[in-house]
Amino acid sequence: MRLTRARIPELPGEGFFAPFPGPGGPRGTEPVAMASFAAAGDMRFADPRCAADRERFLRGAGLDPAAVRGLELSHSRNVLFPSAGEDTLALARASGGADGLVLRDRSLAASITVADCMPIWILDRGSGAFGVLHSGWRGTGILEAAVRGMEGRLGSDPSSIAVILGPAIGPCCYEVSADRAETYSSEFGAESVSRRGLSFYLDLRSANVSMADRLGVGDLLSIDSCTSCDSRLGSFRRQGGDRFTRMLAVCGMASVDLPASEARPASLVPVESSS
Ligand SMILES: [Zn+2]
Numbered sequence: 001m002r003l004t005r006a007r008i009p010e011l012p013g014e015g016f017f018a019p020f021p022g023p024g025g026p027r028g029t030e031p032v033a034m035a036s037f038a039a040a041g042d043m044r045f046a047d048p049r050c051a052a053d054r055e056r057f058l059r060g061a062g063l064d065p066a067a068v069r070g071l072e073l074s075h076s077r078n079v080l081f082p083s084a085g086e087d088t089l090a091l092a093r094a095s096g097g098a099d100g101l102v103l104r105d106r107s108l109a110a111s112i113t114v115a116d117c118m119p120i121w122i123l124d125r126g127s128g129a130f131g132v133l134h135s136g137w138r139g140t141g142i143l144e145a146a147v148r149g150m151e152g153r154l155g156s157d158p159s160s161i162a163v164i165l166g167p168a169i170g171p172c173c174y175e176v177s178a179d180r181a182e183t184y185s186s187e188f189g190a191e192s193v194s195r196r197g198l199s200f201y202l203d204l205r206s207a208n209v210s211m212a213d214r215l216g217v218g219d220l221l222s223i224d225s226c227t228s229c230d231s232r233l234g235s236f237r238r239q240g241g242d243r244f245t246r247m248l249a250v251c252g253m254a255s256v257d258l259p260a261s262e263a264r265p266a267s268l269v270p271v272e273s274s275s
């Protein structure tokens with residue numbers, strides 16, 4: 001697995017974008033990862049109070065809001081692979097909830113919302129399928145479900161899959177109970193939990209990097225920002241349970257007509273690779 005690390009630069013904007021890592025085609029020919037900052041507003045799915053901010057952000061990212069599919073999240077490890085024209089919300093309800101969406105129709109985009117949980121974007125360059133996953137502590141493992149689902153349903157070879165791990169609450173801030181730390185560490189390895197004094201901290205990123213490597217994913221980009229430390233990002237822990245800002249994570253063609261990165265909407269800043 002080729003691992004690249006990146007950070008969100010200190011530039012003004014309402015969100016960021018990142019091309020998938022690895023041997024992609026010319027710019028503008030592949031879906032990209034996009035996400036909003038807290039300043040763009042609360043992006044809660046299917047909440048009429050958030051509809052105007054969602055639409056404005058999506059149009060700024062070069063997307064038609066009507067073409068963006070979303071999910072009512074349930075902290076599951078269930079990934080949907082809807083076929084053309086299938087209603088993703090009905091499909092999610094019929095399967096008892098879902099937190100990942102993989103599409104093949106590039107006229108559509110997939111979205112989820114996050115505020116401390118990790119957004120994970122995924123692209124299979126073999127089948128062309130793309131999507132986005134919502135991965136918190138309970139949902140860790142949804143990356144494996146997505147890769148296995150792509151193998152089983154689409155014949156994907158993991159080595160042609162590219163993955164982006166987005167900003168999430170980091171081990172600097174994600175204190176949990178000893179019980180939860182024990183459960184997490186037993187499933188995802190000792191490196192996914194750290195201890196400082198009497199306190200335990202989860203490392204969602206480390207768990208997912210190890211998982212991607214074990215699955216044989218070809219290319220991985222990790223955007224190493226902590227949602228609780230970086231005040232531009234929405235965070236349940238930092239902002240509080242009744243006023244946190246859900247960020248929108250979208251995977252789709254930013255605009256199929258854009259020939260070069262310079263033509264990206266100004267409201268989205270590009271992530272920068274770091275050494
Ligand atoms: Zn932090």
